[in-house]
Amino acid sequence: MPLSPPAPERAQLLLAQLERYGSRENGQLAIGRRLLLDYPDLPLTGFAISSSMCPEPGRPLHSLILRLGEHDTDGITAWARALGTEPVVDGARYRLDTVLDGIGIWASATIPEAEYDVDAAVFVPTGDDVSFTLRGLLVTEFGEDGDLVFVGHPPAREVLAVTSAYYRDICGQRLRAFDGHVLADSIIQGWGRFVAYPTRADWRLRSVPQDTPGALPLTWMYAQEGDTQDVSAPVHCPACGRSSRGLDYDQEAGQRIHLCPSPDCRHQWPVDDSPEPAPDLEASEHRQDQCAALAAP
Structure with a gap:
């Protein structure tokens, strides 16, 4: 893609935008001025600043974010090389990630999907790629x-069992049939491809015909219908x-109220939402003294 340096x-305008961060900046302003002065021919559409309360070891506390075009991967490469590094390429995503005088410099852009080799990015997912694995199923x-x-075409009873466990253990809810x-009936089987675009961590799922290269059997559970x-x-x-x-409301x-599940009872009674009493510290200390006395020789 052609580079598009900002006009004088x-x-x-970019400098004025950057100076609006003056009350919150921690060195990013000086770095921004320096970049505009030293690299006037490099593409740039805007700035942003960020700070981390607890940065990872070796990472800067404060950063300056360079805004480029969404798909300006050539611009990312040009900035990286101007700053003495190379872009970090992960799939279709290009990132500038470096440090200048203690300030992090960060930017990113992505190759458009229409220009990316999507077929080469098709992959078979593992447990690391999905939300969870339960009863041997990738979900x-x-x-x-x-x-x-x-992933797969498991029997309906397995899909319902996993869905029930997910709602119970993850969501703290019970999924029930609704209005008959x-x-x-919410289970639909089909075929699809997992595509590592823009990256494998941010994969996309595409529904495709069964005979498409890389197609996998998939089962959708539209639990929202319950x-x-x-x-x-x-x-x-x-x-x-x-x-x-x-529980119900x-x-x-x-x-909130409790609901008896017995069809012959169906009793309802209020939930006790009162906080549990705080422990009696004096009584607890007294019991500890008693235990210590009993244990003494």
């Missing part, structure tokens, strides 16, 4: 509604004695 008037979350995708809907119920530690129904974990009373 643009450089003045990852997708979307923001609690939906899951499984059968949860198994109904969720909060769960608690097991308690016993005061009416019938059956153990219950189900009483809109009229404005409080």
Whole structure:
């Protein structure tokens, strides 16, 4: 891609933008001025600054972020070499990551997907690439509604068992059928490819026909089509004695309630949300003194 250095008037605007950070900067302002002065022909569209409360060992506390075009990988390379280093290339992503006078210099750009060899970036996922592994199945979350995708075409009972465990152990909820809907109807099988674009850590999933090179069997569980119920530690129904974990919310009373799971009972009673009493330090110390006295020869 052609480099696009800022025009002289643009450089003045960039400097003015950088100086607006004056009240929050910690050396980034001087570095920004220096870069504009020393490298006026390199592409640049803006600045940002950042600071870390607890940087990793060997990493700078304060950084200056250079804004380039989203796909200006040539610009990233030019800046890196001007500063005496090479770009960090991870898949389709190019990063500038260096330090100048104690200030981190950072920038990134990505090769457009249309110009990237996507076929060469297709991979078979392992447990390190997905959200979790359960019952021997590779499972990852997708979307923001609690939906899951499984690698393979496992039996529906396995998909439902893993989905139930995920909602119970990770979300603290129970997934139930909603309005007569059968949860198994939310399971859809198909084929797809895992593509390491822009990087393997930020892979993308593409639905493809079965005969596409690199296609894997996949199963989607659209759990959003079910109904969720909060769960608690097991308690016993005061009416019938059956153990219950189900919770609901009483809109009229404005409080959470337990639900008895027995179809013959269905009793509801309020959740005790009062905080547990603080330990009696004086009594605890007294018991410790008693134990010490008993242990004494």
